[in-house]
Amino acid sequence: METFAVRLKKLLKEKKISQSELSKRTHIGKSSISTYLKGGYIPKQDKIYLIAKVLDVSESYLMGWTDEKERKQTPPPSFNLSDIKPIVKTVKIPLIGVICAGNGIYADENLERMLVVDSNTITADYALTVKGDSMIDENILNGDIAFFEKTFNFESGKIYACIVNGENTGAIKKVHQQGNKIILESANKDYTPQIYDIDDVHIVGKYKGLLRTE
Incomplete structure (x- = not known):
């Protein structure tokens, strides 16, 4: 499976969306998006949801967990940011x-x-x-x-x-x-x-x- 960074780069090119436009539409900083594209950091769940919504793909596809692009038309789950666990252990x-x-x-x-x-x-x-x-x-x-x-x-x-x-x-x-x-x-x-x-x-x-x- 492809990584988050690879999927994000491909989708931006496919959708003809610049880093600046993605930043504006998600309210995520340009420097953070640049870091995501370099594979230096994987965003938290709330950021993944925002990016996937703008790119009109499922969160699982964006993360590289599935090849199914279709986004289900259901509201995002409720959660507290303090309860979010890292997807992987990082150093x-x-x-x-x-x-x-x-x-x-x-x-x-x-x-x-x-x-x-x-x-x-x-x-x-x-x-x-x-x-x-x-x-x-x-x-x-x-x-x-x-x-x-x-x-x-x-x-x-x-x-x-x-x-x-x-x-x-x-x-x-x-x-x-x-x-x-x-x-x-x-x-x-x-x-x-x-x-x-x-x-x-x-x-x-x-x-x-x-x-x-x-």
């Missing part, structure tokens, strides 16, 4: 900047925002925005948000966030060790492996998954 993960999937880019470690994600899907300590195309064969694309678990150790052949030469030049690569050398391997045949002395590469996180924003 907040800090998005702290960017990391290179190319030939090297400044790894900005300033907190940008907190991402709200399904705790059953992602377990991570922080997230970084991917810049570049060197990991495309691992389905890690430019603009993706990559999640990492803090670690300073590594298992050869796995994907890690690392800092080279003790500077703020971060990279996401497959990491291998051969003797006293570290090899940073891309997942794109257009990029050659990079070889460093073992003391020049610092592992700062193990790759745990990604969130595609577009």
Whole structure:
């Protein structure tokens, strides 16, 4: 089944409704709607009802639980907002900047925002925005948000966030060790492996998954 974010994006396009118009008709903030479309947060039940009503689909279809679009012509159920339970258990993960999937880019470690994600899907300590195309064969694309678990150790052949030469030049690569050398391997045949002395590469996180924003 498709996710809420995917369904919402498709329906807006299908109905020719802009984010601004949806915001105006539901009285939901533009920033909240933008977050919904990026998959960063699932709205509460009252917001789901408002969006589904404007888009003329059932709440279940909008959430991706069914392929039945038809909206039943019944009044919404009565409830107290304080009684609403989360649809899924969520956790907040800090998005702290960017990391290179190319030939090297400044790894900005300033907190940008907190991402709200399904705790059953992602377990991570922080997230970084991917810049570049060197990991495309691992389905890690430019603009993706990559999640990492803090670690300073590594298992050869796995994907890690690392800092080279003790500077703020971060990279996401497959990491291998051969003797006293570290090899940073891309997942794109257009990029050659990079070889460093073992003391020049610092592992700062193990790759745990990604969130595609577009």
